[in-house]
Amino acid sequence: xxxxxxxxxxxxxxxxxTEQQKPDNLIWTPQVEALLxxxxxxxxxxxxxxxxxxxxxxxxxxxxSNSSALNQWSLVAITDPxxxxxxxxxxxxxxxxxxxxxxxxxxxxxxxxxDLSRAAGLTEDAGKAPVVFDYLDSFLMASIDxxxxxxxxxxxxxxxxxxxxxxxVMRNIAKEVxxxxxxxxxxxVTFGMAVGLPDESRTSSxxxxxxxxxxxYYNHYEQDRYRDYLERYETxxxxxxCRQKMSDKTxxxxxxxxxxxMDYLGGRDKLRETIxxxxxxxx
Numbered sequence: 699x700x701x702x703x704x705x706x707x708x709x710x711x712x713x714x715x716t717e718q719q720k721p722d723n724l725i726w727t728p729q730v731e732a733l734l735x736x737x738x739x740x741x742x743x744x745x746x747x748x749x750x751x752x753x754x755x756x757x758x759x760x761x762x763s764n765s766s767a768l769n770q771w772s773l774v775a776i777t778d779p780x781x782x783x784x785x786x787x788x789x790x791x792x793x794x795x796x797x798x799x800x801x802x803x804x805x806x807x808x809x810x811x812x813d814l815s816r817a818a819g820l821t822e823d824a825g826k827a828p829v830v831f832d833y834l835d836s837f838l839m840a841s842i843d844x845x846x847x848x849x850x851x852x853x854x855x856x857x858x859x860x861x862x863x864x865x866x867v868m869r870n871i872a873k874e875v876x877x878x879x880x881x882x883x884x885x886x887v888t889f890g891m892a893v894g895l896p897d898e899s900r901t902s903s904x905x906x907x908x909x910x911x912x913x914x915y916y917n918h919y920e921q922d923r924y925r926d927y928l929e930r931y932e933t934x935x936x937x938x939x940c941r942q943k944m945s946d947k948t949x950x951x952x953x954x955x956x957x958x959x960m961d962y963l964g965g966r967d968k969l970r971e972t973i974x975x976x977x978x979x980x981x
Contacts, residue, residue: 751855
């Protein structure tokens with residue numbers, strides 16, 4: 699086996715585990731290899747970001763597809779240590795834990811904003827009311843565009859040696875963080891992203907995903923097909939958690955907990971109210 703083939707096989711083993719079936723017909727490119735190498739990073743070195751890193755990530759983010767070229771997202775990059783600590787402390791109280799070390803350690807906290815405020819301002823300048831923004835699709839469109847942009851930024855960050863972790867927990871403090879960073883009406887922090895130089899001595903491994911037949915369907919959906927692949931995915935899931943010295947938990951158990959425990963929401967049960975207060979009517 700050549701070195702290249704061995705590397706690609708190792709990536710598939712890491713992404714799917716040894717027990718699960720793996721696709722054997724991938725069209726490999728350097729970009730595909732990089733994507734399969736992704737892992738969340740929650741441990742960072744105490745170094746600043748390289749000069750131009752954020753601008754590089756934003757250029758990549760702006761190169762993502764976006765709805766009708768309306769540019770309905772913004773990024774607030776938190777680089778001030780005291781402000782970042784304030785946000786981290788606010789998040790910690792919502793979980794609750796004493797601290798969120800990956801926010802504290804990262805040199806930058808990126809807040810991805812679904813942002814219709816510019817469009818609202820231009821519409822009002824034209825003497826009209828942004829009545830379309832009252833509808834759910836407008837909120838979804840801006841949120842989806844923010845997510846597409848963020849993923850491009852994440853790929854760019856990893857390509858220059860940085861690590862990232864997404865922070866959905868920012869929605870726990872949606873109201874507070876909007877006030878802290880002075881967001882205008884018609885804007886909402888959809889999620890955060892911690893970014894920095896990974897501390898390889900403490901960083902995690904690639905997390906296994908389900909075999910493709912659990913998530914890939916051709917032409918029509920097969921509702922219960924996932925059950926045929928669940929046992930082997932549970933094995934891969936358990937092996938990963940054991941290697942990472944994580945608590946003993948099944949994937950199905952995690953799914954059920956996320957669907958039944960209000961603690962999982964961390965205050966997000968009030969999210970609709972906050973979004974409406976931000977100007978989105980969600981009709």
